[in-house]
Structures are given as structure tokens and as C-alpha cells.
Amino acid sequence: MRKKTIEDYVELFYDIQKEKKKVHTSDIASALSINPASVTEIFQKLSNEGYINYEKYSGATLTNKGIRVAKKTLRKHNALKEFLLLLGIEGEIAERDACEMEHILHPQTMDMIIKFVEVINQCEIxxxxxxxxxxxxxxxxxxxxxxxxxxxxxxxxxxx
Amino acid sequence: MRKKTIEDYVELFYDIQKEKKKVHTSDIASALSINPASVTEIFQKLSNEGYINYEKYSGATLTNKGIRVAKKTLRKHNALKEFLLLLGIEGEIAERDACEMEHILHPQTMDMIIKFVEVINQCEIxxxxxxxxxxxxxxxxxxxxxxxxxxxxxxxxxxx
DNA sequence: ACAAAAATTTAGGCACACCAAAAAATCACA
DNA sequence: TGTGATTTTTTGGTGTGCCTAAATTTTTGT
Structure with a gap:
């Protein structure tokens, strides 16, 4: 499995925070099927780099910076998924590939794919x-x- | 930088082998700007897994398995690059993103992108x-x- | 053919992402 | 409210991909 990026974690945080005020290590651990001990380390890193507010034993929340990154990533994710679905890719696979692509594409490529989807959708047929x-x-x-x-x-x- | 996959190495091998009978650690080291000592380790791994024939101090060549993987990767790479160029992405960026995408896309997605390019190209306008x-x-x-x-x-x- | 130069490998080390087990903190209910 | 169950963190360890420095092999020039 590919190494998870900060974007991956922050995106997942954003998703969990929709339902729960605070995100706990166990939430991430079970979502990603990794050891809670590893999640503690991830929390420490995300906290050091200013993406989350974290206090030992009490869970964490996204900072404004974290929210900004999460939203940006989500926008990319959605555009890519829409693009893949447009091409006729199956839902599950489109989801998976969008997740992979969102981290690697050059902004210019990303921009063009967004425009591509717009052009196709703007057309009524x-x-x-x-x-x-x-x-x-x-x-x-x-x-x-x-x-x-x-x-x-x-x-x-x-x-x- | 993303971790290099076996596909990356084998593709590069294939490229170098077009001009030179044997591939030396220094070829890979300079192409990827990494330490020759690291390349020795990579050669050992690729050899263990059957992608190259390797004998200490004398360079290496792709096995049939290696050639098969290299060709498959190259086909994916070319199709992706063509696709990106079609969308109007700049050459350098298309090259870079094709390189990233070739390792991560689901076969079904890859297949659809190849078909996409075919459909567009088959049209005379x-x-x-x-x-x-x-x-x-x-x-x-x-x-x-x-x-x-x-x-x-x-x-x-x-x-x- | 042999010594100096260049290429390659070995050895040892660092950073990182993960893990399991133990310790510490928090929670939950009698 | 206290104690056992649960969650979280700490500690110590593994594998991997890279590094530098030193040892070894190969190449080159005379």
C-alpha cells in the first residue's frame, strides 16, 4: 500500500468531524485498519505541522489550515471521481483511483480535468x-x- | 519524492538497454540522482525477484519477465501521456503525470483511457x-x- | 603488466512508518 | 465513588530505502 499523505489524513479527519465533534485515535485506526499506537504518532506529526489541535487522551480537531487543506483535497477528489464516472468507470474503482490521483496530479492537469468535466456537463446532451x-x-x-x-x-x- | 516502484526501475532499464548491452549501477544512479551504493541494493532486489540477470561488478540485463513488465509499463505510460496531451496539458507536465499515473490506476481505468484516446484519434477531426x-x-x-x-x-x- | 584511477560493493548508520506489549489515563456502572 | 474495562500513549523493535565511508574489483594508460 502507498504511504498515506497528510492530505489523506486530513481528508479523513474532515469526514469524521462531520459526525463527531472530536476525532479520536481509534476512529482513524479503525478506518485505516492500522494500530492505534501508529495513529498517536500521526496525530503528533499533524499537530506539529499545524493541521490539527491535539491534546493527549482527549482527541483532536482540524485547525483552519487543516480545514483548508481538507476542502481543497475534497474538491479535487470529487472532480476526479466525476471525471472517471463520466468515462464509464465503475463507482468503486472510480472512488479508489480518484483517491490515488488527487495527491499526484500537477495543478495544471487537475485544472484541465475540472474544466473537462465542466465542458461535458454544460452540454445538455x-x-x-x-x-x-x-x-x-x-x-x-x-x-x-x-x-x-x-x-x-x-x-x-x-x-x- | 514518491518511492520508486519496480515498474519504474524496469522501465528505466529498458530505456538504457536500447543503447547499451548491459546496464551498470552508475547508469541508474546518475539517471535518478541517487547514490551508486543504493543502486547495488536495488539490483540485488530486482535480481532476487527475477526481473534482471545480475552478477556483481559486471552490470545487469532484463530477464524476459523484466522485459514483459517494462513493455507493459511503457504502453501504459505512452497512452497516458497521449491522453494528457490531448487534454492540452504541457509536454513536461504530461510526461511527469503519466509517470505517476501509470503505477496507480486500476486496469479498468487504464483500459478506458486507452479506449478514450483511440476514439478521439480515430476521428479525422x-x-x-x-x-x-x-x-x-x-x-x-x-x-x-x-x-x-x-x-x-x-x-x-x-x-x- | 602494473600502478593509479574509476566503478562497484560492503558495512554501518539514519529516518520513517509501521507494529506488539506494557504502562497510563479515562470511562462506565454497581 | 471505586474498580474493572476500555482507550490511549509510551516503549522498544522491525523492515525499508536511502546515505557516507571504506574495502574491493575492474579498467586504463604507459
Whole structure:
């Protein structure tokens, strides 16, 4: 398993804090299936770096800095998941891959993927290439692009 | 920096082997800017796990298993880079992110991205959404989808 | 062919992320 | 309210990936 990043922890904190005022080591330990002793160390690190307020034995809460990072990460996560779902990836897998991708992508790439989702969603219909992709994914057969569509695209391409 | 995977090393091996019969610790050390002593340890591990043939002081070559993994990784890498370039990501960044993504994506996601690139490339013109995405990326302004295009997409959607 | 230079490996050490077991603090209920 | 159960932290230990310095092997130039 990949090493967990600060973003991972802070995101999880944010999620747990929605239901509970304070986050306890046991919450994280059970969520990640790791030893509570390890979580204590993580709490100490997150606290040192200013992401959480932590006092021994009494649980922890996100600082403003922590909340900021959590929200930013969540935005990335959601955009990536939406993107993957758009491509026709299964829910569980989209969730998993979004989680992996959110930590590694360059901001410019991230930005472009967000814009990509916006462009596709702003359209009231499923773009034709997406229809073709879905069919290709299911059947393994890749249909041709209809000439009338090509004509229109060419027309708009010239305009630009 | 992220921990290097076996795929990373094997891919690099493959690249170096194109020009040199044998790969030496110094090749990897300079390529990755790490200490030659560390590379010796990596060679031992790769050898133990059957990815390279290695004899002390005389360099190493990929085994068939190693070559298989390298080729598979390279295929993923190229597809991902092509995908990112398609979205309008800059070359250097596309290269970097492809390198990161190739190790983490679920096979189903990888497969869908390869198909995505195929669908877009098979078309002799730039799909309209991609034209819009490029413009959106540059100007920050998101144009609307022209009605005549919507009509055609709807028509083909019904056919399916 | 041999000594100096270069490349490679070994040895020993550090930092880190995890663990299990023991100690300490907190909680829960009789 | 006190004591046993539970949670949390401390302590000490492991494996890994990297490092530097020293030892060893190979290469190179005369």
C-alpha cells in the first residue's frame, strides 16, 4: 500500500468531524485498519505541522489550515471521481483511483480535468464521442464518426 | 519524492538497454540522482525477484519477465501521456503525470483511457467538445454547445 | 603488466512508518 | 465513588530505502 499523505489524513479527519465533534485515535485506526499506537504518532506529526489541535487522551480537531487543506483535497477528489464516472468507470474503482490521483496530479492537469468535466456537463446532451466510447467499452467495437458530424466540427473549427 | 516502484526501475532499464548491452549501477544512479551504493541494493532486489540477470561488478540485463513488465509499463505510460496531451496539458507536465499515473490506476481505468484516446484519434477531426475545452483552457470562457450539434447527437443517441 | 584511477560493493548508520506489549489515563456502572 | 474495562500513549523493535565511508574489483594508460 502507498504511504498515506497528510492530505489523506486530513481528508479523513474532515469526514469524521462531520459526525463527531472530536476525532479520536481509534476512529482513524479503525478506518485505516492500522494500530492505534501508529495513529498517536500521526496525530503528533499533524499537530506539529499545524493541521490539527491535539491534546493527549482527549482527541483532536482540524485547525483552519487543516480545514483548508481538507476542502481543497475534497474538491479535487470529487472532480476526479466525476471525471472517471463520466468515462464509464465503475463507482468503486472510480472512488479508489480518484483517491490515488488527487495527491499526484500537477495543478495544471487537475485544472484541465475540472474544466473537462465542466465542458461535458454544460452540454445538455451526451457528446457523440462519449456515446461511442461507452459502446466501445461494452462491445469492444469502435464505430466510425458520422460524416455530418465531421462537417459541423470542421465548420466550427474554422471559425476559431 | 514518491518511492520508486519496480515498474519504474524496469522501465528505466529498458530505456538504457536500447543503447547499451548491459546496464551498470552508475547508469541508474546518475539517471535518478541517487547514490551508486543504493543502486547495488536495488539490483540485488530486482535480481532476487527475477526481473534482471545480475552478477556483481559486471552490470545487469532484463530477464524476459523484466522485459514483459517494462513493455507493459511503457504502453501504459505512452497512452497516458497521449491522453494528457490531448487534454492540452504541457509536454513536461504530461510526461511527469503519466509517470505517476501509470503505477496507480486500476486496469479498468487504464483500459478506458486507452479506449478514450483511440476514439478521439480515430476521428479525422477534433471533436467539438475538445475545441471548446482548448478555448476554455486558454481564455477561461466556456462557450455554449451549438444547437445543430445537439440535434445530431440526440439523433444518434436514440439509434442506440 | 602494473600502478593509479574509476566503478562497484560492503558495512554501518539514519529516518520513517509501521507494529506488539506494557504502562497510563479515562470511562462506565454497581 | 471505586474498580474493572476500555482507550490511549509510551516503549522498544522491525523492515525499508536511502546515505557516507571504506574495502574491493575492474579498467586504463604507459
Amino acid at each position: 451526451t457528446p457523440f464521442w462519449l456515446q461511442r466510447l461507452k459502446k466501445y467499452g461494452k462491445t469492444g467495437k469502435l464505430s466510425r464518426c458520422p460524416p455530418e458530424l465531421i462537417k459541423i466540427c470542421l465548420k466550427y473549427a474554422k471559425k476559431t | 477534433t471533436p467539438f467538445w475538445l475545441q471548446r475545452l482548448k478555448k476554455y483552457g486558454k481564455t477561461g470562457k466556456l462557450s455554449r454547445c451549438p444547437p445543430e450539434l445537439i440535434k445530431i447527437c440526440l439523433k444518434y443517441a436514440k439509434k442506440t
